[in-house]
Every structure is written in C-alpha cells, then in structure tokens.
Amino acid sequence: MEEPTPEDDTALAFSVFGSACTSRQALQNVTGRWGVLAIAALSDGPYRFNALRRRVEGVSERMLSQTLQALERDGMVDRAVLEAIPPKVEYSLTELGTEVAVALRALIDVVEAGMPTVTAAQEEYDCNRA
Structure with missing residues (x-):
C-alpha cells in the first residue's frame, strides 16, 4: 500500500495508525462487538430500538x-x-453508515463462508495444545 503524499491533506489529517488520531475512536465504534452487528442489522432497513x-x-x-449513541x-x-x-x-443508517455497512457485510460474508476452515483450524490448534 502506498504512503500518503504531503499533497494529500485528508490522508495526513486522519490516519488510524497515528496514536492521537480521532479516527481510531470512530473505527473502534464501528468494529466493536456490537457496532458491527448493529450496523449490519440496520443495513436491512430502519429498526425501532426493541426490534433491533x-x-x-x-x-x-x-x-x-x-x-447507537456512539454511532x-x-x-x-x-x-x-x-x-x-x-x-x-x-x-437507520446515514449515507456514511450505509457505505460502512457494505464493507462490513462483505467481511461478514467472507467470515461466514470461511467457517469450515476456521472450525478445522480451531480443532487442529486445540488438539495440538492439549
């Protein structure tokens, strides 16, 4: 992956690799245990709180x-x-939330499709550790 150039002010202003960057908190809100699931669920359409x-x-x-407050x-x-x-x-999701949901749904699809491999790897790992 290419490093951002000095001309790319946006890339320099926000980088999750910078310890003080505020994008880290936003990324954490999205990728946290419940953020991923809330966004993925809301990608199906609006929900009332209890239904969600x-x-x-x-x-x-x-x-x-x-x-939900953080998101x-x-x-x-x-x-x-x-x-x-x-x-x-x-x-409901905003325009940005919808963009994030598309990426999360793709990740979820990869993980779900790869579960046979994950399960086999876990069993092998556990067997080798025993």
Missing part, C-alpha cells in the same frame, strides 16, 4: 443504547423520533 435489540441477540439494552455521534446512524403516542424512536 431482538435482531442483535445477546446485546443488553444499555450496551445497544451506548453503541450517531460519528454520523453513521440516524435517530428519528416518530410522532406517536407513546413516542417511538427509529434508527
């Missing part, structure tokens, strides 16, 4: 709320309050 929580099995209400802050998730009684909240 059911879709992402195993996440607590608190963790999902924190994850909203990063501009990847949109939170819309729907006028209803009682009020309802719906979450």
